Amino acid sequence: GQQVQQSPASLVLQEGENAELQCNFSTSLNSMQWFYQRPGGSLVSLFYNPSGTKHSGRLTSTTVIKERRSSLHISSSQTTDSGTYLCALKNNNAPRFGAGTKLSVKP
């Protein structure tokens, strides 16, 4: 079955609102990585976060291994945040991706 599940599948925000994206996994975890995929398709690494909390500007990632989840918080969203957010789980094999959260931020 699906090892990595992301929610919500899509999200529409007004500029300035916050977003909370979830990644739940059903297996053990060696690493967790969050990516932003631009509308054109290229992938940008946001966080490599196997456990704990990390911050980068308006973004915060929290991974809780015991609860088998990782979250990505976007504060004060901007229209340029629009795109797809993907989480990738690595256990003993190559990283596997969730289906993504498609975020649309309206002006």
Added chain:
Amino acid sequence: DPKIIQKPKYLVAVTGSEKILICEQYLGHNAMYWYRQSAKKPLEFMFSYSYQKLMDNQTASSRFQPQSSKKNHLDLQITALKPDDSATYFCASSQDNSAETLYFGSGTRLTVL
């Protein structure tokens, strides 16, 4: 400068033909990967290599064959192309195949007519 180079950026092929997708990384990494993303499915793992050896394979079809002529190269040969093979193929690399940050190329968008 892009550190993972994929060529070509766009590729159109006819059904039944054969194509090779090129990937070179200049990050000094030892592990390389291929992923596929089609309109109908999420980013899907295909192959991983470490020190030029196959480590993990999630692709059922033998029509997909990775080729590693050098440590920093992992090409993907696709034979007997089908319209369902149409997708964007992403190459990625990491320092090694343990828990390491993954870096992606910009992808090759393949269309099979």
